[in-house]
Amino acid sequence: MGGAALLAGAAHGQVSGSLTLDSDYRFRGVSVGEGRPAARAGVNYDAAGGWYAGGSFTRAQYASGSRYSQVTAYGGRVVALTPALNLDAGATYWWFSGGGGYNFAEAYAAVMSREWSMRVNYSPNYFRDGFRTLYFDATAHRLITDTWRVFVHAGALVRVSPRPAAVDYYSDYSYNTGPEPTRTRWDVRAGIGWNVTDDIDLQLAWARASRNGPIPATREGVRGGWVGSATWSF
Amino acid sequence: MKLLRAFAFACMALFAPLAPAGEPVPAQQVMVMLEMPRAHFRADGNYSGGYSDQAARAALRRVANDIARAHGLRIVSEWPMPVIGVDCYVMEVQGSRTAAEVAQKITGHPHVAWAQAMQEFSAMSSGHDDPLFSMQPAAAQWQLAKLHEVASGRGVRVAVIDSGVQADHPDLAQQLDARMNLVTDKPDVAELHGTGVAGIIAARADNHVGIAGVAPQSRLLALRACWQAADGTRCHSLGLALALNVAIERGADIINLSLGGPADPLVQRLIEAAIARGTAVVAAARKDLAGGGFPASVRGVVAVGDGASQRGSGMVSAPGTDVFTTLPVSRWGAVSGSSYAAAHVSGLLALVAELRARGRVSPVSTRAPLATDLVVGDDGRIDACASVARAAQSCACTCATMAGMESGTRR
Secondary structure (H helix, E strand, O other): OOOOOOOOOOOOOEEEEEEEEEOOOEEOOEEOOOOOOEEEEEEEEEOHHHEEEEEEEEEEEOOOOOEEEEEEEEEEEEEEEEOOEEEEEEEEEEEEOOOOOOOEEEEEEEEEOOOEEEEEEEEOOHHHOOOOEEEEEEEEEEEOOOOEEEEEEEEEEEEOOOOOOOEEEEEOOEEEEEOOOOOEEEEEEEEEEEEOOOOEEEEEEEEEEOOOOOOOOOOHHHOEEEEEEEEEEO | OOOOOOOOOOOOOOEOOOOOOOOOOOOOEEEEEEEOOOOOOOOOOOOOOOOOOHHHHHHHHHHHHHHHHHHOEEEEEEEEEHHHOEEEEEEEEOOOOOHHHHHHHHOOOOOEEEEEEOOOEOOOOOOOOOOOHHHOHHHHHOOHHHHHHHOOOOOOEEEEEEOOOOOOOOOOOOOEEEEEEOOOOOOOOOOHHHHHHHHHHHOOOOOOOOOOOOOOOOEEEEEEOEEEEOOEEEEOHHHHHHHHHHHHHOOOOEEEEOOOEOOOHHHHHHHHHHHHOOOEEEEEOOOOOHHHOEOOOOOOOEEEEOOOOOOOOOEEEOOOOOEEEEEOOOEEEEEOOHHHHHHHHHHHHHHHHHHHHHHOOOHHHHHOOHHHHOOEOOOOEEOHHHHHHHHHOOOOHHHHHHHHHHHOOOO
């Protein structure tokens, strides 16, 4: 190629991050704080060869109003399956303030194209409740203008541990004993996003989760609802 | 700077015709390719799926701004290219530095995969934008576009002694130095034969219409000595003689006589006078007549037929079948016949004449008849490229190809 030297990509890491405000913090469709807002900061480091690592810090509230912090750390690698498809795999660990009774680890693998992604997550002890789970996540978006997009997400959290005869479980924030709850929770989200500037993104979505399923559970009255988010990227 | 979400393509390869002389040179632009990590899971992901790489691109924008500031550049646009894992930033070079210099300095900066100048490409089209050019037999048989890279008949005067040329034909309008009617007893109109012959010799090239003449920059003396009759184009001795007089007086370098008839002493004397003064006289030949008929058989006249002819017959041949040319009124069409073959040779000799005048080779050889530079095959067909090469005393068609290979990409 005339006129320039081709340098085979000096392997310098790239740091990037974002700050997000959510009107309602929903974790996989479940509104943990029953409509209470949350703030989240995330940072990511990209190294050469598709290796990456990062973390996030979230400040949210439970339904009772008490605040808590959630910290995640993750690392993984993304490679090209085809020129248009990425294969991404890694692991995440979640820490929750207030005793660590919910901390858990998860591994994930995903296939991503420019417009959609399909991911499966496996946890050996989801929220430290003693069950193994798989969470399937399919998400897609489409640009409708240069800056506006629509997106849709469907998820399924499945308990894969053997069916317990009777178990202590939470449902509707009540402590129960009895026949085991349904093993799967579905959640969906659909919305519209606006890239206001290069760095600021706004989203409005409607999200809903099915009842029961593995914890964290969701209360009947807040299973579905609107969520607004604002993100600043840097 | 507005974020541009066009994925790939437009950045690197610009296919555009070369800017003609006189257009302003655009500001130099350099393209900086920043390493763009593949999109992947992020804990801060916006949950809207796919490549949520906004944060990654925000980080790259910081890098691009730093580079622009450090090198005095202005960011013009950004084009992510996930297929090759780069984010392409187009930046404008200010001052007198070249894009190549700046690219050299930027390459090696952290996060920069490479930097290069914005470069220009051009379409490899046939060489003339006249729409009918590719249908002209001379385009293929004589490699006319290649010949025109070497000569175009500039400064050469060709007298067309024929029926009425349409002087305001779109492809001929600026090609005539003069037009005269020497058949005063017939109304002066634009006629098929003369217009067709004139177009083959000197139709304007690259004017987006019609054809390109063999010598598009030669100057025509359109001398109407013939007229269009019901049964063909007719001329008489007087008209031809008057036309030849004018042609000689006006210093025509080449006289085209796409006509034939009985031996005529007056016409012959004038033709011989023209030849004696170094004018090339080209005439259409009839294969069924000895020497091609009259005036083709006159000594020193270049007798031209279409199609193959016998070696030693004294005739040469040039494209004369299904020739696209200018026709009245202001149109183009296909014609056939040795008349039009002769017109091709007149045009070719105009290229030869220009090369001789330009080359200013020794006086002796410039006095040799133009036709001595014609390279003719065994079957009488003229090798136009070789003829032009001989006149230019350098290479013509083949060396144009070789130059292209040297400067272009290696295969």
